[in-house]
Amino acid sequence: MTIAKSDVISRAINEGFSLARITRPDAVPDVPDRLQAFLDAGYHGQMGWLAERTHWRSNPAALWPEARSILMLAEVYTPDGDPLHNLAHPDTGNISVYARHKDYHDLVKKRLKRVARWMVEQTGCEVKVFVDTAPVPEKALGQAAGLGWQGKHTNLVSRDLGNWFFIGSIFTTLDFDPDPPEVDHCGSCRACLDICPTDAFPAPYQLDARRCISYLTIEHKGPIDENLRRGLGNRIYGCDDCLAACPWNKFAKDARDIRYAAREDLKAPKLAELVQLDDAGFRARFSGSPIKRIGRDRFVRNVLYAIGNSGDPAFQPLIEPLMRDADPTVVDAACWARGEIDNTRPKITGIDAVRSISDRRD
Incomplete structure (x- = not known):
């Protein structure tokens, strides 16, 4: 048949x-x-x-x-909202929309x-x-x-x-007539390239994953290059900047499955809570989430980078115990965060790398 x-x-x-x-x-x-x-x-x-x-x-x-x-x-x-909103609030972590x-x-x-x-x-x-x-x-x-x-x-x-x-x-194995391919409609637009906080695009249509925040926070094991850490801002799992900047999103449709609605505890999670997670707490909090696969140590590493970028001394008591953590990458991140907060240099909190999507389309 x-x-x-x-x-x-x-x-x-x-x-x-x-x-x-x-x-x-x-x-x-x-x-x-x-x-x-x-x-x-x-x-x-x-x-x-x-x-x-x-x-x-x-x-x-x-x-x-x-x-x-x-x-x-x-x-x-x-x-259902601005995916870059959290970047202006350095006490929270920003999680990529698809993982909320x-x-x-x-x-x-x-x-x-x-x-x-x-x-x-x-x-x-x-x-x-x-x-x-x-x-x-x-x-x-x-x-x-x-x-x-x-x-x-x-x-x-x-x-x-x-x-x-x-x-x-x-x-x-069914043999159907194929549909015609789509052609490029980007034109001269550079919004997705220009918004990238870590310059991960060597040229249009090329991605250097080694500089991409999604890769760094999810796939990269061990310490992240110190020259890239400040560009992470408070992005603790993935990055949506290039997607959010695309003008074609004016034609975006609402998700048809309610299960893609963001969990309340993942919309704007507090860094102060996340940095204290042990392995059991991490697994419980991210059960059923794609975040679970990177494990507690890599996740807390990301949170510590965000804390360092916040420049907020209030985080110091939460950093101290992690400077003696069992995982050496967490220790490295904690020491770096402590040094960034102690340092008097201006901090990148995330807001410096963000423009509203409406401004991008103008």
Whole structure:
């Protein structure tokens, strides 16, 4: 039995996805050269897994040779307020919007599986689902399918959704006519490049992850380069600056799943509370959150950098015990925070790196 392409798209939308398009596994021939240039420049930092299985990461057709079509899906998680608001309040920590609620991997994958199961039931086809969990060039495939284009910040941007959305994919043995790819609509805009606090973009459409706050606060193990710490401000998990600056967000749609609404305790968490978390407290507080995967030590490291950037002497009693912590990276961060607060230099609290999104669009 066969099904129409329009029926598959309708099913995906009915299941909660905001946008659905189809491409083919061989639709991204430029990915191998782009990936190799990224790796050769060392932009991947400690993310050694990016240099592994490059034959799959470069070529979706090699990942599963039987696949004939790929259904690319966008799931919106648009914030309901200014995602940069906390940067002007140095006693709080700023958490990336996508991590202020339940782990998106679980939510998106369950939705993907429902669509995929329906496809199998209707046709007996074979399917594989992916959401940021396999060597799949999702952003390139998203552009090839017409979901959006890779903006100058390297993330996918949609004329219909802005850039606040997750990407999922369903590889299938069904053979559908592909949708046309999206073209670049960034024009001369540099908003996402200019707002970056750590100059992580060597050029438009290029990202040096070693300077990216999202990479530094999530993927990077050990102490962060002292030359970059002050640029972190009070960003303790991820960074939304380049996404928030994009003018195409004026077309952003509200999230369709209420589970993407920010948890109250993660909207503007107090650094004074977070810095005192032990391992058990950390696990309890971030149960079900993507934050949990970086562990207590790396998280407290980030919090200490934010405390150092606050310049607030009131944090001194909370820093002192961590200067004797069991984790050497935490000790290093605590000593640095103590030194920054004791130092008389002006501090970067976060507000210096922020302009309102409305100003950015003018």
